[in-house]
Amino acid sequence: MKETTTLIIGASISGLACAATLKKKNIEFLLIEKSAQVATPWRNHYERLHLHTSKHFSNLPYKKFDGSIPKYPSRQQLVAYLEDYQKTFDIHPIFNTEAISVYRQNEYWITETNNEIYKSRFLIMCTGPYGTPRKVSIKGMETFPGKILHSSEYKTGKDFSGERVLVIGFGNSACEIAIDLVEQGAIPFMSVRSAVNVIPKEVFGISVLQLSIYMSKLPPRFADAINAPLIRLLVGNINKSGLRKKPYGPFVEINNYQSVPLIDIGTISHIKKGNIKILGEIDHITNESVYFKNGTVQEFGAIVAGIGYDKNFSIFKGVDDARFKDLDLSTRKQQYFGKEGLYFCGFWISPTGAIREISLDAQKIAGDIAGKL
Numbered sequence: 001m002k003e004t005t006t007l008i009i010g011a012s013i014s015g016l017a018c019a020a021t022l023k024k025k026n027i028e029f030l031l032i033e034k035s036a037q038v039a040t041p042w043r044n045h046y047e048r049l050h051l052h053t054s055k056h057f058s059n060l061p062y063k064k065f066d067g068s069i070p071k072y073p074s075r076q077q078l079v080a081y082l083e084d085y086q087k088t089f090d091i092h093p094i095f096n097t098e099a100i101s102v103y104r105q106n107e108y109w110i111t112e113t114n115n116e117i118y119k120s121r122f123l124i125m126c127t128g129p130y131g132t133p134r135k136v137s138i139k140g141m142e143t144f145p146g147k148i149l150h151s152s153e154y155k156t157g158k159d160f161s162g163e164r165v166l167v168i169g170f171g172n173s174a175c176e177i178a179i180d181l182v183e184q185g186a187i188p189f190m191s192v193r194s195a196v197n198v199i200p201k202e203v204f205g206i207s208v209l210q211l212s213i214y215m216s217k218l219p220p221r222f223a224d225a226i227n228a229p230l231i232r233l234l235v236g237n238i239n240k241s242g243l244r245k246k247p248y249g250p251f252v253e254i255n256n257y258q259s260v261p262l263i264d265i266g267t268i269s270h271i272k273k274g275n276i277k278i279l280g281e282i283d284h285i286t287n288e289s290v291y292f293k294n295g296t297v298q299e300f301g302a303i304v305a306g307i308g309y310d311k312n313f314s315i316f317k318g319v320d321d322a323r324f325k326d327l328d329l330s331t332r333k334q335q336y337f338g339k340e341g342l343y344f345c346g347f348w349i350s351p352t353g354a355i356r357e358i359s360l361d362a363q364k365i366a367g368d369i370a371g372k373l
Helices: 013-024 040-044 075-088 172-183 208-215 220-235 250-257 267-273 318-325 354-372
Strands: 002-009 029-032 099-105 108-113 117-125 147-150 164-168 187-191 198-200 262-264 277-279 282-286 289-292 297-299 302-305 342-344
Touching: 002 013, 002 108, 013 029, 013 075, 013 354, 029 117, 040 075, 117 354, 164 172, 164 297, 172 187, 172 262, 172 267, 198 220, 208 220, 220 250, 262 267, 342 354
Parallel strands: 002 029, 002 117, 117 342, 147 302, 164 187, 164 302, 187 277, 198 262
Antiparallel strands: 099 108, 108 117, 282 289, 289 297
């Protein structure tokens, strides 16, 4: 059994940020990572992916993006930044070490892995709440002759050039995948079941995230009421594009439902031009034909399901299992912050940007641990 003051699980954005902030305060820690390198989730995302938030609000503690990096870094540029971050702060994760179970024993956290067992006074979970791709389940999908992929398996639209592809969902990943399909010569359609909120990427050249930081100080409904005319001006009437707007605005969506509105990076323009066609909810599939609940029938060569991820806290085991069985960090930021030495970093959805919040929370966690030593 290896002992350490603090154990960090996960060596991507949150884990590296926490490691750097602990180092700054000379707090002993070990960082374990189930894969063979840092930033694995970002390495595995689809090729076209870019940050939808400005680099000026997306850096980790103590290190900004290089000036040569564009305002909205690509996936590859973010990975390079994280690799450089690891080297700059001399962070040495223990790779190929996957946490299998975590439980409380007296005043310590015991983490069992595929290699060793770790005993720590403090435990920082940096695995993210959405590590398990949601299972694709459509009546009759077993008869479909083409590929059916979860968005986590999608890499590039080059694989579907010339094909009619159905993208399920209207989240940020689904919409960027649809754009990628257009750019790579595929013919994308989108199955959109629910009403949506769409916000512009920038407002007159200013990152929407920068405005959100100021607006987040207001009550969500009030902020939405102020922003509604501007969103209508910049995004337009999405109902004319075959979409339905949610009955509440983006701030309420984020704060009350922990759901992320679409940051429009060009999807709406493609829809208006007819490059992306909007369809309704799927009823069933028969061979290559997809039947929709509104009576429409279309044939496709492939389906990409941008249906999100499921939360998974099953890692917590033992006598304290009941305490974590229904653990939900969505209704209030850091609702389990520091309780019995347990911290979560990167689990809260914020209108002020996920990476920005991770950076702030990592510093807050390091400060809290320092105060308990």
